[in-house]
Amino acid sequence: MNNFEFLNPTKIIFGEGTVEQVGKEAAAFGDKALLVYGGGSIKKTGLYDKVTRQLADNGIEVFELGGIEPNPRLATVRKGIDICRANGIGFILAVGGGSVIDAAKGIAAGVPYEGDVWDFYVRKATCKAALPLGSVLTLSATGSEMNGGSVVTNWEENLKLAHLSIHTYPKFSILDPTLTYTVPADQTAYGSVDMMTHVFEQYFSHTADTPLQERLCESILKTVIENAPKAIANPEDYAARANLMLCGTYALNGGMISVGVANDWASHGIEHELSAIYDIPHGAGLSIVYPNWMKYVYKERIERFVQFAVRVWDVDPAGKSDEEIALEGIQATRDFFTRIGAPATLAEVGIGDDRLAEMAAKAVQFGPLGHFKRLNQEDVERIYRLSL
Amino acid sequence: MNNFEFLNPTKIIFGEGTVEQVGKEAAAFGDKALLVYGGGSIKKTGLYDKVTRQLADNGIEVFELGGIEPNPRLATVRKGIDICRANGIGFILAVGGGSVIDAAKGIAAGVPYEGDVWDFYVRKATCKAALPLGSVLTLSATGSEMNGGSVVTNWEENLKLAHLSIHTYPKFSILDPTLTYTVPADQTAYGSVDMMTHVFEQYFSHTADTPLQERLCESILKTVIENAPKAIANPEDYAARANLMLCGTYALNGGMISVGVANDWASHGIEHELSAIYDIPHGAGLSIVYPNWMKYVYKERIERFVQFAVRVWDVDPAGKSDEEIALEGIQATRDFFTRIGAPATLAEVGIGDDRLAEMAAKAVQFGPLGHFKRLNQEDVERIYRLSL
Structure with missing residues (x-):
């Protein structure tokens, strides 16, 4: 810590x-x-x-x-x-x-x-x-x-x-x-993606000896995963709306769940370039980008992705390699985003490949992005391409 | 909530x-x-x-x-x-x-x-x-x-x-x-018991639809259970001392882990009478009293005690009744307190049965104790007797 x-x-x-x-x-x-x-x-x-x-x-x-x-x-x-x-x-x-x-x-x-x-x-x-x-x-x-x-x-x-x-x-x-009863299904989904990715930015880290912080992150993720589909299915489900609201607040309240943990925030930087040019909802952009960031970086600390898969997505690790477990967790994340109605590709929100290099250059204007893996312009452009 | x-x-x-x-x-x-x-x-x-x-x-x-x-x-x-x-x-x-x-x-x-x-x-x-x-x-x-x-x-x-x-x-x-490197083993154990019981007071509740709060509580409990024995075995283990310190702070920082949850606090009231008369360490008193409170009240909401046993103590529920699972979780709590060196009986700290009625009367001077089960003077005295 x-x-x-x-x-x-x-x-x-x-x-x-x-x-x-x-x-x-x-x-x-x-x-x-x-x-x-x-x-x-x-x-x-x-x-x-x-x-x-x-x-x-x-x-x-x-x-x-x-x-x-x-x-x-x-x-x-x-x-x-x-x-x-x-x-x-x-x-x-x-x-x-x-x-x-x-x-x-x-x-x-x-x-x-x-x-x-x-x-x-x-x-x-x-x-x-x-x-x-x-x-x-x-x-x-x-x-x-x-x-x-x-x-x-x-x-x-x-x-x-x-x-x-x-x-x-x-x-x-x-x-x-x-x-929040009147928030439509798509905005409820984007909001849920947003709070989950806020937790991801704090959870995928190289900082050692942070068992409490990791569990606090996992607690929020599991609660969002349970409650987002309920709020989408029944917009006036008070318990689901209340649980989501508390999760959103705790997910990013000044770092309470990740005190003493180096945060990443590369994916948010990558997404901000998308919505700065194309004005798409932030949560939709994150839904597209984040699982691709995960695929791009998971080998940097595969144990954390294994823990994520097992603890958050209940992936059964029996007889599987770390690589298989980690990838199963990433795929579960993508599948969940899709299941609640959030987009998986830039094509779905009408974005092509014509400005990827420009966005990648802007994303790193203050220096390389992230902490889990430092991303330069080339890395960012690759993640955009994975997202097409 | x-x-x-x-x-x-x-x-x-x-x-x-x-x-x-x-x-x-x-x-x-x-x-x-x-x-x-x-x-x-x-x-x-x-x-x-x-x-x-x-x-x-x-x-x-x-x-x-x-x-x-x-x-x-x-x-x-x-x-x-x-x-x-x-x-x-x-x-x-x-x-x-x-x-x-x-x-x-x-x-x-x-x-x-x-x-x-x-x-x-x-x-x-x-x-x-x-x-x-x-x-x-x-x-x-x-x-x-x-x-x-x-x-x-x-x-x-x-x-x-x-x-x-x-x-x-x-x-x-x-x-x-x-x-905290110089804190002796017994005080480290009492402190660990104290923070765990703070979480218990917030976790054993009848309030419905609080999945995030329950998980935050479980996160602290699991982290204390992992780190207290390490800090006792190696007093200068920085990670263990840091994790315990953060757990103690988060366990009772104005209710962050139990917002919107009715708290209990009966066991603290019961313990306070012990240390008010006998001047024993608070954590030692809690170690004696708390598992007996659990045994006395668990049927009020057995599902919560089942969840506690399974999630916190990794009790395997297969083929067991709720009653068996709940009791196994309570026993695991007692065994853990004993394992780190905290007392299990009043006799161990030199307290007999001569002032139990007086203490029970004082404990309820402002009204019955607790929320999970309202305890009157007779209940409190029974819990003292279970603790002899």
């Missing part, structure tokens, strides 16, 4: 009906809030009315930034920063999924910063302060509700980059599983 | 050599600190010198309260409160195990409170504020380094009671596994 620091200051308020607490929680952060949300589904479901009534009842003046994109854009984040500055807003409330929360984090970090917020994403500057933000989660997937990470896309430059800061952890996040 | 709130604001700094950061961390909380420690082993090991040098180097004036008892006493906590008030001290640094950290929490809560700190423990008053505190952990056991709970003994009244507050979470805790 490596040395580490861990701090997660987000307060989680979980369960049916907890959205009724949003006004009281928000009121602790002043009397002006920027309400950030997505394409308007929260208006159809009535959540928008509930939240704005709560805020009004607690004496909070509400400003709005709707229309956050599924891959939230830098231009939108800048717009939010301008609204906050122009109106002296001191608190941001994100109501939506990971994209909406990520946009809110970008805005929160940008407001008190003198330069352009994009500096944080291209690693030109370090975030020293941010406005407080809260969230009401409507999609189980990214874990953004309990971490300090955000991913923003600069559409002009086709760059999709992440920024992590202790200052952009939400002060509170309201997690009501019933708010 | 029940609705829940979760917030854990403690910063963990983990790994060999991290004690070098204590001065910098403490300096954020002013220039006067009360250093709280136990029987003086930190002077023998050199830790005292390291810490005080660090504090001095960071311009912090140090006041001292040594000699904290293994079951920390109310009189000692009151003494600490007086020292803080008399000297305008604004920060408390606990260097030791759970008892020392618990005493520090009592002091932290008591200083800004107008009444007597014991009010919090007898539930006469609610803690509204506390001095900031930090810890340097020297024993893996209680989890006090990452939660808001403290247990204090009122020796005059033979009462050992717990107090939980969000205000008494340490601001930071430094967890260096090498500081």
